[in-house]
Amino acid sequence: VWQKETGVREPKVHEWIRSLSPGADHVEWQNVDVTLLGVPLSRSSISASAASETPHAMRQAWKGFVPYNLDYDVDLTPLNVVDLGDVKQHVTDIAWSHKAITDAMYAMRTHHPNTFPLALGGDHSITAMLVKGWKKAHPDERIGILQLDTHFDLRSLKDNGPSNGTPIRNLIESGTIKGEDVWNIGLHGFFNAKSLKEYADRAGIRYVTMRRARQRGLDAVIQEALLDLKRRVDTVYVTVDMDVLDIAYGPGAPATTPGGMQTDELFTAVTAAGRDPHVKAMDIVCLDPHKDVAQATVKAGVHTMLSFLTGFYLRQHD
Amino acid sequence: VWQKETGVREPKVHEWIRSLSPGADHVEWQNVDVTLLGVPLSRSSISASAASETPHAMRQAWKGFVPYNLDYDVDLTPLNVVDLGDVKQHVTDIAWSHKAITDAMYAMRTHHPNTFPLALGGDHSITAMLVKGWKKAHPDERIGILQLDTHFDLRSLKDNGPSNGTPIRNLIESGTIKGEDVWNIGLHGFFNAKSLKEYADRAGIRYVTMRRARQRGLDAVIQEALLDLKRRVDTVYVTVDMDVLDIAYGPGAPATTPGGMQTDELFTAVTAAGRDPHVKAMDIVCLDPHKDVAQATVKAGVHTMLSFLTGFYLRQHD
Amino acid sequence: VWQKETGVREPKVHEWIRSLSPGADHVEWQNVDVTLLGVPLSRSSISASAASETPHAMRQAWKGFVPYNLDYDVDLTPLNVVDLGDVKQHVTDIAWSHKAITDAMYAMRTHHPNTFPLALGGDHSITAMLVKGWKKAHPDERIGILQLDTHFDLRSLKDNGPSNGTPIRNLIESGTIKGEDVWNIGLHGFFNAKSLKEYADRAGIRYVTMRRARQRGLDAVIQEALLDLKRRVDTVYVTVDMDVLDIAYGPGAPATTPGGMQTDELFTAVTAAGRDPHVKAMDIVCLDPHKDVAQATVKAGVHTMLSFLTGFYLRQHD
Amino acid sequence: VWQKETGVREPKVHEWIRSLSPGADHVEWQNVDVTLLGVPLSRSSISASAASETPHAMRQAWKGFVPYNLDYDVDLTPLNVVDLGDVKQHVTDIAWSHKAITDAMYAMRTHHPNTFPLALGGDHSITAMLVKGWKKAHPDERIGILQLDTHFDLRSLKDNGPSNGTPIRNLIESGTIKGEDVWNIGLHGFFNAKSLKEYADRAGIRYVTMRRARQRGLDAVIQEALLDLKRRVDTVYVTVDMDVLDIAYGPGAPATTPGGMQTDELFTAVTAAGRDPHVKAMDIVCLDPHKDVAQATVKAGVHTMLSFLTGFYLRQHD
Amino acid sequence: VWQKETGVREPKVHEWIRSLSPGADHVEWQNVDVTLLGVPLSRSSISASAASETPHAMRQAWKGFVPYNLDYDVDLTPLNVVDLGDVKQHVTDIAWSHKAITDAMYAMRTHHPNTFPLALGGDHSITAMLVKGWKKAHPDERIGILQLDTHFDLRSLKDNGPSNGTPIRNLIESGTIKGEDVWNIGLHGFFNAKSLKEYADRAGIRYVTMRRARQRGLDAVIQEALLDLKRRVDTVYVTVDMDVLDIAYGPGAPATTPGGMQTDELFTAVTAAGRDPHVKAMDIVCLDPHKDVAQATVKAGVHTMLSFLTGFYLRQHD
Amino acid sequence: VWQKETGVREPKVHEWIRSLSPGADHVEWQNVDVTLLGVPLSRSSISASAASETPHAMRQAWKGFVPYNLDYDVDLTPLNVVDLGDVKQHVTDIAWSHKAITDAMYAMRTHHPNTFPLALGGDHSITAMLVKGWKKAHPDERIGILQLDTHFDLRSLKDNGPSNGTPIRNLIESGTIKGEDVWNIGLHGFFNAKSLKEYADRAGIRYVTMRRARQRGLDAVIQEALLDLKRRVDTVYVTVDMDVLDIAYGPGAPATTPGGMQTDELFTAVTAAGRDPHVKAMDIVCLDPHKDVAQATVKAGVHTMLSFLTGFYLRQHD
Numbered sequence A, B, C, D, E, F: 001v002w003q004k005e006t007g008v009r010e011p012k013v014h015e016w017i018r019s020l021s022p023g024a025d026h027v028e029w030q031n032v033d034v035t036l037l038g039v040p041l042s043r044s045s046i047s048a049s050a051a052s053e054t055p056h057a058m059r060q061a062w063k064g065f066v067p068y069n070l071d072y073d074v075d076l077t078p079l080n081v082v083d084l085g086d087v088k089q090h091v092t093d094i095a096w097s098h099k100a101i102t103d104a105m106y107a108m109r110t111h112h113p114n115t116f117p118l119a120l121g122g123d124h125s126i127t128a129m130l131v132k133g134w135k136k137a138h139p140d141e142r143i144g145i146l147q148l149d150t151h152f153d154l155r156s157l158k159d160n161g162p163s164n165g166t167p168i169r170n171l172i173e174s175g176t177i178k179g180e181d182v183w184n185i186g187l188h189g190f191f192n193a194k195s196l197k198e199y200a201d202r203a204g205i206r207y208v209t210m211r212r213a214r215q216r217g218l219d220a221v222i223q224e225a226l227l228d229l230k231r232r233v234d235t236v237y238v239t240v241d242m243d244v245l246d247i248a249y250g251p252g253a254p255a256t257t258p259g260g261m262q263t264d265e266l267f268t269a270v271t272a273a274g275r276d277p278h279v280k281a282m283d284i285v286c287l288d289p290h291k292d293v294a295q296a297t298v299k300a301g302v303h304t305m306l307s308f309l310t311g312f313y314l315r316q317h318d
């Protein structure tokens, strides 16, 4: 008589992704393909944001998805994906929280280097922390960034510290990455001060505006970026700022604007990125579920994650 | 580094209420004071309703409540409350679903007669099914109903079967209860056809309109109703239709109207009802979380449940 | 097989109120108790308003009401109520529209003087036009105003013509009424310039703030106002500005504020007004359905109309 | 003075479509080109849905459309379209409602076989019932389905009966149609379990994912599907599940997702379908007006109907 | 300690655009490139509209934009843009307001003929008034109109005066422009009566539907229109009715529909128009901020203005 | 022709309150009665909050209020009120922001001790900082707190630092105030852990639950609290957490609940507090404009400020 989740033969996404207790020692880590980690930090955002609610919101929303991608005829269930829950955060000490994020990535790379880390933000400040954690674990690696974003994220850290407007500059100025190893795709419109574009040029950052990316096709642009990066770097880190979406498609990203990317373009882009073995980590950031309309952006966030995993599956099986 | 629910000394409501697996045989049922059962049925509603989402929405919402009532200085944690999950429902066979609800109450009363059943609807059609389940388990008991509602729920079953407009008539016409053993408090306005009022009069139903109840005080009216019922019945079943609330307080009840009850009046009423040992079962119905504004009605639903449990605690400890 | 409105024995409000074609000559006007007229004008509002949508919105909403008032045990169906539709309005010539409103009331009073006119605005500018129409038809009558409003509506017509901030001043300065024959009940807070209050004092307008009205009870205050007016005037015109409601109860009135009237107080007030035979016309204004939340204000508007009609019924049958 | 609908020379959609009383015997049925029938059933939906409100919502919304298509320079008014109102539905007996839908189509085909039936759902469960009604009237015809949908609708009926997840399977398993005579266009993403895709393959169902359909153009894909179907079937039934739309374009379809169809693609598709004389019936389903944003989806539903009728006009006049 | 706007080196849009007091005599008008004028009139709209709020809403929203266009690598700050505030409007005398708008444009052209006037509506009725003001100042000029709109705006003025459905007809019938000098791009769907299309044909108006414009590319269509107009006219006036946008992109335009323009298409179109020296004035109309969702349409309005100014900059510097 | 703010005789609130530049040396500080300071900090909130937007939102909203209180016939314009703008805040260093808040209050008290400071939060963490600033300026004063709140705000600072759940404990544990000098009025329901109530009892904090406060009348309870505090303390600091409001009245306070205070009760309470000369500072906190419905809570916040100032005026003139 009682309706309870029962073991179904064919799982929904939340039945396929395993939720692990932190201290669970029975995990056969060598078999884990991908680990998800929530990073519920958004008090480091310039404008008020509830991006901290995104890990929870995405976990709720993916109950409505199945791990089979009809567009590519790809069944994701052979992938072993575990969800480690959220990195612990502090209410009033942002520096403490940032360090915990770096530590989490460092711990992942040190203890479980064979699994692909996929972080669910949180705001964009976490990307600097995650990449630093990677660098700390792999000090000799050269790291490249493939960024989908409306913004450069090159604001000065002197003004307001490591906020969500600064991660790329943070990584460059800390010597974690080189400017020339950053590709930003999807920037557009009137949302980046000219001085930031000049900083980008000086630093050698590569970028393709939305208009140009659409003319050439997102898939082709991603290919070019990866080809270029692979010539120089060991690891490509993919970071998706959901505000790269057009406001019609991503109303729930705090800084979303007209003239942005469509969701099908975004899904194509991350699927392409997922296929490339040089891509070794990823995050999805700056999605505020409280601002969402009809749950469109949260669903787009989940779809982005699953599209990337489709590519990830294909890199192993194509 | 990982943020996971850890054993906290002082629980939130969701840490205090235990969630039981259906077949769990380790429950010491003799120690269980209250069992919660979700009844996610609303396809039996006259108008489109997502009241089926209420059990889930309330479980999510009570994570924001603590089991301590400051108004009455009552700590609920000594109460042993278990949540059995949802009664299984069918998508296209409403009669099947209705039978499952009756069966669930019957099973509860047969196997665990010492625990107080508290059902979370679902629409008001479930009340008829739950009371029938009680009657089946206790055929010799005379059952009275204390109903808080904007409506009589006395529509004819001939028109459209056991919909949410019919539960009281259903119970009377099936011989489960007598009309004179029904007290309806909080009716008001232009939402009951005159013929239903005439039916109520013929059936001997007692009712106090919102206007009169407010003039005399909800607490006093509830006392009078219970006093009257106790003279005749063995068991009082309390049913709270959330549309008894004024639309300013309960925008998320599908048929909510202006001129209704305020939440503080409702909480006073159910606390009073909870204190009376003749009250032996309860339900909360007709709350549609999809229609809610600022989560006001879902929170009011949880508050109603906890206020009733405050009274329930006091009946044992005063 | 086809579901169409069929003749039901017990009508909903829209089945009880008859909708008349304009030129219908078969109406037995001597039997008509009340005529409804929509006045879909709100381009005369100081702030942007869709109050012009209210007649349509109320007609849709009252399909959810029955013509039986449970609080007073009053069946409204013996009242003969007809809905004449909307007064024709012009898109860009507000003076033309205002004249049409005056003409409509004049025509009603001239041709069908035995029926009670109840206008559904539109914004408050229409009250001046309707009362002028009455005065034109009954030039010897002394007319008093019973106004439920957050505002005095005494702004100067020199600034911006006969807008919704001016009807009472318009009536006084045009000699249609005397200031001493105005009672305003429910004003409150920081929403009337001091100079308007001084104008009110100079003009002899009587007013009772919300705070004081609540202390004494709306019913008693209405009685006092009517008693006072009846000593002097032949006709009392009742005008209900829905922004008299507290913003929690009337979010859909453009200028609604905190600290206002509750709906049960408003219903009590208009029921009391309806009982008095000196009350000979009424309007309900300044409700913007596009701004409404959960349809609370539109429902409150319908409830206000039906509560007044309850009183109207009782004036004939008590 | 009174503003009432007057006979205008150039009609709006609601003035062009005639609303017929059920028993009207004066209809010259031989001249009727298209009949609309509302099917207000959504209690058969897996998730809570108010798709039952769609017939009413579309009738209200099309008052804002004119029957002239500027994109194709097509005046629809020569088409004789009548609206028969809604098929009667039962509140608690879904099987009864389903039978009434089959009966309605059967009656249409038997009594008025020269008119094109266009049904406005309701949820997708109605498609199975409507096609069965057709089959009953034309037992010798071979029927093909052209489905625009995010989903296969191939769930097992054993689990939960003929819900909105099952219509295509229902038709195949009941022998009403053959799997090979189904074309589904617009499926995408992570919303169909792999087992359903495998069922589709086994049954010989043809499908084109959204990604592929966009690459080739919706018009071309529709042509190919029709060409293929026409080789085998007598009648093509077009069913449009509004959740085929991207969530940015169709927020008011309960299961709408990112990555879906754009409205201009949908309008192109149904215009193409309307042109083909093999297309002999159509429905539009799974649109929940209560979930809509800015009325975008309801307007898209009306536009879909009128675009189809544009094609229907052109099939006769090209 | 106090946070106040301080002189920043790199301005936001609101720091770049200068806000001038009306009587400021220190303006070096010969250096002013562009003047903005708000026209807060929407009581002349057929349907209730708060387009009067748009000038204020856009001024608030552009605080979130910077005057650097990344897509074109154009820094707008060399342009000298001043905001003159709003044209004074009357609450109840629409003719007075319309005259004030004509006077404002006439005054601009007479006193400051070297500056480009860019008006922020208000509803579309203002376009007729602005163009008449231009004509009055330049009686010998032949003026062409480049209109982006879902509608022809050719309704008869006899019905309801110079409402927002009439500006193009108003200009033609008043002899201000010739029909053949009007290009309307982006019309679509079922939103223009056939008689208006016939009027357009008789008057020689040129138009390209949305479907055809998309097939050929907005940029190419704009070029063709300008090329054609330049052969005949002295001045091209650009008017952007925001309801040309698809409802998914422009939910905040009162008459917005499915099947319309995407924002990137609109930005491309106005950038192209801005480049042409024959374009000498512009307005943006029919945007209702109260109806907006996620501020998408207001942001699109600002982006439209800035995209046009990008083209305007390029006409001087390419 | 241009509509610009002109010098009006009778001011709105924003014309009465003067906005001062930080370094303005021409202020005659001895004549300033009240200074407003915005404190846009909410990244110290336990849950995501945009309370940082409140100072801006309130400044926008009070343009709709006039400085005349009709309920009390009090003209506020004789009061000299200046708005100093916002205390500077840091994006990622909360401790820095907290110190700036303390410094701001210290500077106010040191340089302009004759003016009454009224702070507009921000979240409740700022109260601890403001009171510490006062204490630093007046080390010998004994300070009492009159708190209107749903919560005790007594959480341990060890867990997460000086968040919005801790200000009262912060002040007690830092020795700034004594527990016995705190009166909390309006607490209710299930929103305070029992351990916090026990801490309150141990610390000697006085509190009156909402239920009891309503029974006795807010005015009387405030009087009693002030009478008690005045016996011991030199200065009473009033802090209003907007979540003390019932969720029907204050949907825009992040932690608002059913069963809370009504706005008229709140306005009565703060008017009473304003009258008492021992009350020397005030703040309004925890209002999130992004969560608001129909602007009800922001308007209530402004009304709270003006009601307090009404009392403040009366303390000088009664």
Ligand SMILES: [Ca+2]
Pocket: A149, A150, A151, A241, A243, A244, A255, A286
């Ligand atoms: Ca960004």
Ligand SMILES: [Ca+2]
Pocket: A124, A149, A151, A153, A164, A241, A286
């Ligand atoms: Ca970013």
Ligand SMILES: [Ca+2]
Pocket: B124, B149, B151, B153, B164, B241, B286
């Ligand atoms: Ca009920």
Ligand SMILES: [Ca+2]
Pocket: B149, B150, B151, B241, B243, B244, B255, B286
């Ligand atoms: Ca009810």
Ligand SMILES: [Ca+2]
Pocket: C124, C149, C151, C153, C164, C241, C286
């Ligand atoms: Ca008024």
Ligand SMILES: [Ca+2]
Pocket: C149, C150, C151, C241, C243, C244, C255, C286
């Ligand atoms: Ca008013």
Ligand SMILES: [Ca+2]
Pocket: D149, D150, D151, D241, D243, D244, D255, D286
């Ligand atoms: Ca579907």
Ligand SMILES: [Ca+2]
Pocket: D124, D149, D151, D153, D164, D241, D286
């Ligand atoms: Ca389907």
Ligand SMILES: [Ca+2]
Pocket: E124, E149, E151, E153, E164, E241, E286
């Ligand atoms: Ca237009």
Ligand SMILES: [Ca+2]
Pocket: E149, E150, E151, E241, E243, E244, E255, E286
């Ligand atoms: Ca238009």
Ligand SMILES: [Ca+2]
Pocket: F124, F149, F151, F153, F164, F241, F286
């Ligand atoms: Ca607090």
Ligand SMILES: [Ca+2]
Pocket: F149, F150, F151, F241, F243, F244, F255, F286
């Ligand atoms: Ca609080």
